[in-house]
Amino acid sequence: MLNIAFRTILKTKSLTFVQIFGFSIAIATATILFLTAMFELSFDNFHKDIDRIGLVYMETNTANGTNYNTSVAAPLAPLMKKELPEVAEVSRLYNGNILLRVADKEVRSNNKYVDQPFLSMFDFELLYGNKTALDNLDGLVIDENTATALFGSTDVLGKSLEFNQTGTWENTVVTAVVKSVPANSSIQFNSLARFEKSPQYQERMNEWGHKDHSLLVKVKSSKLDDQHFVDASRGFAQAHYSDEISKLKRDGAKPDAHGAYINIHLLPLSDLHLTDVAYGSVETSTFPWILLLISGLILFIAGSNFVNLSLANSLSRIKEIGTRKTIGGTTFQLFKQLWVESFIICVIGLMLGILLAALILPEYNATLGYHFKITQLFDPLNVAVFLAAFFILTLITGGYPALRMARANIIQSLKGTGKIKSTTMQNSLTVLQFSIAIILCIATIVISFQLHYLANKPLGFNKSEVISIPVGRGIEGQQALERMRVELAAQPWAKSVSGSDINLGQGRDNSTSTSRFGFDHEGKEIITNFLRVDYDYLKTLGIMLIAGRDFDKSFGTDTNAVLINKEMALAVGGEDAILGKPLGMDGSPTVIGIVDNFNFQDLKQQVGPLTMSVNPNIFPLQYIFVRVETNDLAKTLEDVESIWKKVNPRANIAASYLDENTQNLYKNDRRFGKIVITGASVAIVISCLGLFALTVLLINGKIKEIGIRKVLGSSISNIILLLSKNFIILISIAFLIAAPIAWIAMNKWLQSFAFRIEIKWWMPALAGLIALAFAMITIAWQTYRAARVNPVDSLRDE
Numbered sequence: 001m002l003n004i005a006f007r008t009i010l011k012t013k014s015l016t017f018v019q020i021f022g023f024s025i026a027i028a029t030a031t032i033l034f035l036t037a038m039f040e041l042s043f044d045n046f047h048k049d050i051d052r053i054g055l056v057y058m059e060t061n062t063a064n065g066t067n068y069n070t071s072v073a074a075p076l077a078p079l080m081k082k083e084l085p086e087v088a089e090v091s092r093l094y095n096g097n098i099l100l101r102v103a104d105k106e107v108r109s110n111n112k113y114v115d116q117p118f119l120s121m122f123d124f125e126l127l128y129g130n131k132t133a134l135d136n137l138d139g140l141v142i143d144e145n146t147a148t149a150l151f152g153s154t155d156v157l158g159k160s161l162e163f164n165q166t167g168t169w170e171n172t173v174v175t176a177v178v179k180s181v182p183a184n185s186s187i188q189f190n191s192l193a194r195f196e197k198s199p200q201y202q203e204r205m206n207e208w209g210h211k212d213h214s215l216l217v218k219v220k221s222s223k224l225d226d227q228h229f230v231d232a233s234r235g236f237a238q239a240h241y242s243d244e245i246s247k248l249k250r251d252g253a254k255p256d257a258h259g260a261y262i263n264i265h266l267l268p269l270s271d272l273h274l275t276d277v278a279y280g281s282v283e284t285s286t287f288p289w290i291l292l293l294i295s296g297l298i299l300f301i302a303g304s305n306f307v308n309l310s311l312a313n314s315l316s317r318i319k320e321i322g323t324r325k326t327i328g329g330t331t332f333q334l335f336k337q338l339w340v341e342s343f344i345i346c347v348i349g350l351m352l353g354i355l356l357a358a359l360i361l362p363e364y365n366a367t368l369g370y371h372f373k374i375t376q377l378f379d380p381l382n383v384a385v386f387l388a389a390f391f392i393l394t395l396i397t398g399g400y401p402a403l404r405m406a407r408a409n410i411i412q413s414l415k416g417t418g419k420i421k422s423t424t425m426q427n428s429l430t431v432l433q434f435s436i437a438i439i440l441c442i443a444t445i446v447i448s449f450q451l452h453y454l455a456n457k458p459l460g461f462n463k464s465e466v467i468s469i470p471v472g473r474g475i476e477g478q479q480a481l482e483r484m485r486v487e488l489a490a491q492p493w494a495k496s497v498s499g500s501d502i503n504l505g506q507g508r509d510n511s512t513s514t515s516r517f518g519f520d521h522e523g524k525e526i527i528t529n530f531l532r533v534d535y536d537y538l539k540t541l542g543i544m545l546i547a548g549r550d551f552d553k554s555f556g557t558d559t560n561a562v563l564i565n566k567e568m569a570l571a572v573g574g575e576d577a578i579l580g581k582p583l584g585m586d587g588s589p590t591v592i593g594i595v596d597n598f599n600f601q602d603l604k605q606q607v608g609p610l611t612m613s614v615n616p617n618i619f620p621l622q623y624i625f626v627r628v629e630t631n632d633l634a635k636t637l638e639d640v641e642s643i644w645k646k647v648n649p650r651a652n653i654a655a656s657y658l659d660e661n662t663q664n665l666y667k668n669d670r671r672f673g674k675i676v677i678t679g680a681s682v683a684i685v686i687s688c689l690g691l692f693a694l695t696v697l698l699i700n701g702k703i704k705e706i707g708i709r710k711v712l713g714s715s716i717s718n719i720i721l722l723l724s725k726n727f728i729i730l731i732s733i734a735f736l737i738a739a740p741i742a743w744i745a746m747n748k749w750l751q752s753f754a755f756r757i758e759i760k761w762w763m764p765a766l767a768g769l770i771a772l773a774f775a776m777i778t779i780a781w782q783t784y785r786a787a788r789v790n791p792v793d794s795l796r797d798e
Contacts, residue, residue, distance in 0.1 A: 015696075019309050020349045022689045026302030027353025029682045030295035031386075032364055033675065035372050037295070038382060040288035043184045043273035047123045051223045052088070054266030056080075056215040061261050063252040070267075071211040071516075074204050077115065079240060080217065086232050088220045091115040092195045093187070094213035097511075099164040100142070100191065102150040106650065108472060109146055109190040111165075113198040113213075119176070121218050122187070128157040129176025134194055139175030141192040147177050166199050183371060186272045208243070209518065217266055226266050233264040247525040276604075276752075287672065294679040297436045299393060301683055304429035305690040306397040310342060335399075342398025350390060368671045427730055433687040434734035434771055435741075440680035441767035442742035446759055447673040450750065453757050454666055460598025460607075461504070462542030463658040465633070467640050469624040470509040470653040477501075477621030481534055483647045484624055491639070493630045498540040499621040501532040504600060505661025507623070508654040512665070514601065515619070521572050521584035528568055528585075528609040529600065532619040537612070538563075538595065540627045548579050548593030551614050559615045561592040568609035569594050589613065602665040603755040625658075633657065684771060688778040691727060695782040699723065706786055719787040724779045731775055735768040742767075 044050055057070045077090045094113040099106060119131040119141070126133075133141050140163065144154045150161060154177050162169045172193075181188050195201065195213075204210045219229065237260065238245065245261045255261050267275060274285040358374040365371055377386065469484075471477045481499040488494035506512050515530040537543070538550050546566070551558050562583065569575045572583065575594050582588040597607040624644075630636040641655050699706070702723070709719060743759060750756040 015309055016345060018689055018692065019306055019345050020352065022305050022309075022686050023302050023346060023349030024352035024356055025682060026298050026686060027350055028356035028360060029678065030299050031354060031357040031374075031377060032360065032372075033291045033295035033298075033679070034382070034386065035376055036370065036675075037288040037291035038385075039184060039370070039372070039376075040274070040291070044186050044269050045184070046182060047269065049121070049123075049218060050269050052221070053121060053216060053218050053269040054224045054226070054229075055269070055272055056217055057265050057267055059263040059265055060248070061253055061256055062248060063254070069211070070214050072213065072215045073208045073211050074201065074213070075206055075208060076240070077215050080215075080233075080236070083236055084233055086219050086221070086229060087217055089117040089121050089218040091118040091121055091216050092213050093216060094195060094198045095513075096165060096198060098191065098193075100146065100150060101162040101164070101169065105150050107146060107149050108652065109142070109163075110188060111191045111193060112187065112189040113193050113195045115195050117218075118192065121216065124181060124185075125179040127154055127177045127179055129174075133176030134192065136173070136175050137194050137196060138172055139194070140172045141176040141178060142174055143178050143180050143190050145180055146190045147174070163193075165197075184273075186269070208240070211517075216269075219266070224266055224268050226268070229266050230263050234258065234260055237262050237264050247520070251524055290672075291675065294440070294675070297440075298679060298682055298686065299389070301433045301436060301686045301690065303393050303397040304433055305686055306342070306346075307400055307429065308426055308690050310398070339398045343394055346390075346394040346398060368674065369667070430687075430690060430727075430730050431734045431737070433683075433690050434731050434775070435738040437680065437683040437687045438735055438738035438764075438767050438771050439742045439745070440676060440683050441770055442738065442764050443746055444673075444677045444680045445763045445767055446742075446746040446750070446757075447669075447676055449763070450753070450757050451666065451670060451673055453755075454603055454669075454753075455663060457603065457755060459662065460543065460596055463504070463662055465628050465630065466541060466658040467626045467628060467637060467655050468503055468505075468507050468658055468661055469626065469640070469644055469655040470503070470507055470511070471622050471624060472509070472648070472651050472653045475648045475650070477624075478534075478616055480648055481621055481624050484626070484644065487643045487647060488626065488640075491643075493628050493636055493639075494626060495629050496536050496540040496627040497624065498537040499534040499624045500537065501619040501622050502600075503623045503661065504541070504658055505602075506664035507656045507661050517585075519583070519585040526568075526571050526584075526609070528564075528571075528611045531600065531610065531612045532615070532621065533612045534614055534621060537625075540625050541598075542627075543598055544596040546594055546596050547575050548591070550593055557590075558592065559613075560587055560589050561613075562589045563593045563595055563612040564591055565595050565607070565610040566597045567607055568611060571609045583611070585611075587615075589615075599755075602662075604753050606754045684774055687771075688774050691775050691778045692782060695723075695727075695779050699782065699786040703786070703789075706789070710787070716784060716787040720780055720783045723783045723786075724776065727775060727779050728772070731768075731772050735764075735771070739764040739768070 047053065055070060056072060056076075057068055058072065060067045060069070072092075074092070077092045080087050081090045091114050096111050096113055098109050098111045100109050101107075114134065116134045119126070119134055127144060129141070133139060140161070142150075142156075147154045147156050150156075151159060156174050156177060159174050161172060161174065163172050164170070178192075198213075204212075241262045248261045253261055256263070271284045274287065276285070354374065354377070357377075361372055361374060376382065471480050477499065481497070485497045488497055502513055502515065503509075503511065516527060517530060518525055518527045520526070533551075535551050535553055538545055545563075548563075551561070551563065555561075564572075564578070564583075566575075569578055572578045578591050579594060580591065582590050595612075599607060600610060601608075626640055628636050628640070637655060637657065644651055644655065706719060709722075714722075742764060746759060750759070
């Protein structure tokens with residue numbers, strides 16, 4: 001059986017090559033997308049109590065709608081543990097980079113301030129020490145990389161080191177060493193310290209108005225139930241947020257159906273990675289499911305092509321099938337033989353596809369920032385899912401054409417007049433193939449234009465030729481800024497220097513943050529974003545001042561003054577009402593100027609109220625901005641970094657241009673776009689292979705008709721048009737199906753952006769034309785070859 005199968009496969013080299021080529025490309029693409037999706041879905045699944053742990057987020061019903069926020073106040077955690085019987089354990093989570101030092105070795109650590117139960121709530125692997133490591137208030141847990149960098153070894157339990165979080169070095173001791181945090185963990189850290197050691201904890205431990213950290217809760221039940229927790233904590237929320245609720249009522253807020261103004265929710269840990277609560281959304285991202293859907297659709301296209309190609313190839317085997325039946329071959333025996341042939345082709349395609357995926361993975365990883373290896377495909381769960389999908393695919397794609405051919409009529413087969421007709425099912429498969437390809441093509445166009453819009457939309461500040469320098473370790477921010485001003489004053493290309501506590505976009509330190517707080521102003525609660533800036537901030541970033549004046553060193557009172565944006569001015573009564581007046585926040589700073597709105601956050605969010613201060617006692621400067629004027633951006637960046645190294649020899653984070661920083665905010669969206677573009681390209685290529693199969697099938701059945709038409713005077717172009725007409729109709733139907741589906745899907749995707757394009761009519765039309773163009777090229781070439789055959793050869797009857 002196998003010998004016959006291999007002989008048959010080798011006899012039809014061209015069609016077999018097309019089958020294997022299409023199948024292997026589909027397998028390679030599906031493999032890579034499958035690995036990506038499984039990685040995204042695997043986040044935090046190494047914690048055995050993942051179903052019992054959730055992130056606290058607050059639902060606040062305001063006069064303007066419902067807001068969601070994950071930042072909470074310090075008193076909340078101990079009170080929840082004490083007063084809510086549903087709660088088993090709690091741990092606060094505060095982000096704070098610190099410096100660690102042993103002798104002359106110094107490293108920057110991504111530190112998390114957590115509570116004592118943290119290590120028992122989660123299952124981060126401990127190399128040395130145990131889960132009571134955080135019982136020691138002055139202890140520090142570090143990961144193996146940090147231990148190796150500081151001590152040259154991981155066996156460092158009980159050893160002393162120094163840490164610096166606010167400019168002062170303090171002594172501490174290593175109480176545990178953890179294995180490097182897995183890449184599929186939502187909580188990433190290099191070190192853990194007790195929450196009580198976080199900056200300003202003593203001043204804020206009982207302050208409900210300052211919300212600057214997250215809270216993780218482990219419930220007593222076997223599975224977290226968010227609605228049950230909301231109901232159980234409703235009385236708790238009313239008791240401890242009474243002041244905030246009173247302000248909401250005063251400002252015209254509307255309660256929910258239960259009469260609640262504030263609800264305490266738990267976001268399951270399993271959903272944390274895929275949920276953008278920070279952007280006010282509690283919807284779980286469908287990104288990994290979209291990847292699985294695209295891979296499934298590509299496999300579907302490849303499978304339906306396989307069916308069509310097998311049926312096209314069957315025309316050359318009609319007499320063989322009739323002969324086998326005449327000498328006693330049963331339908332089942334023929335089915336088995338034909339299916340084995342298809343199975344062998346599928347296995348070859350599978351092996352080549354996996355090999356191709358292995359070759360592509362390094363470039364894929366480099367482009368999209370993953371670290372996949374082809375060996376991950378052989379994880380037991382992945383193997384089970386992948387093989388199940390493969391065997392189902394081969395059973396259907398090989399079995400259906402094998403059954404059709406095995407049941408062919410004996411008499412017609414022997415006479416050579418048997419036909420495997422182009423059935424409704426085959427046409428339906430072609431329509432579905434091109435529907436999928438056109439949907440992906442429309443998605444590609446919309447995503448490309450949205451990303452182009454994000455890259456080029458004016459942000460309200462001039463991001464060109466501005467270098468952002470993370471201050472990092474080794475020097476205090478204000479001191480670093482003043483020294484940079486002195487050093488850069490002699491450089492003709494340095495036009496302005498300033499600083500801030502928060503970067504614009506995402507720099508080389510991979511940090512993004514916001515600072516928000518609320519205060520009462522003339523009987524109304526105001527929520528504002530806050531920036532600690534320095535003099536010349538507006539000048540350096542090209543931000544427009546629309547009323548009042550900028551900060552000026554000649555005014556000694558400006559340390560107790562603020563600039564606000566237009567949104568903030570509207571929130572406190574308008575520009576005329578607030579300019580020159582004090583705000584109701586701590587210190588009652590005077591509003592000396594109003595700036596035009598600018599996008600200090602990404603374009604997924606509307607511009608919110610913003611307050612800026614130069615008060616050095618509020619927050620330390622973390623970033624220095626340098627506006628340059630140059631014709632050689634790369635050389636100027638090197639010069640700035642060289643000067644910065646002179647100012648701060650211990651600096652270890654590279655500077656970057658703000659153009660790059662702002663684009664870094666959309667890395668995930670660009671990654672999604674690249675995946676969709678790749679999927680669309682593969683879908684179109686494989687769909688055109690399917691058209692090739694159908695064209696062969698059609699032409700082989702119309703050889704004599706083509707010969708007769710040529711004898712009667714039909715031109716090659718007329719014959720091409722005649723044979724293409726049916727395919728044009730099929731692609732038109734595919735377009736009518738695909739266009740509304742893609743329109744709805746992409747409109748939903750665009751809703752995640754506060755600033756977005758509108759889908760124009762020509763975008764689906766362009767996708768349809770692209771699909772039609774590729775299809776017509778495929779059809780026309782095969783039809784042209786058939787139409788050029790000598791009519792004598794076409795009409796000859798054996």
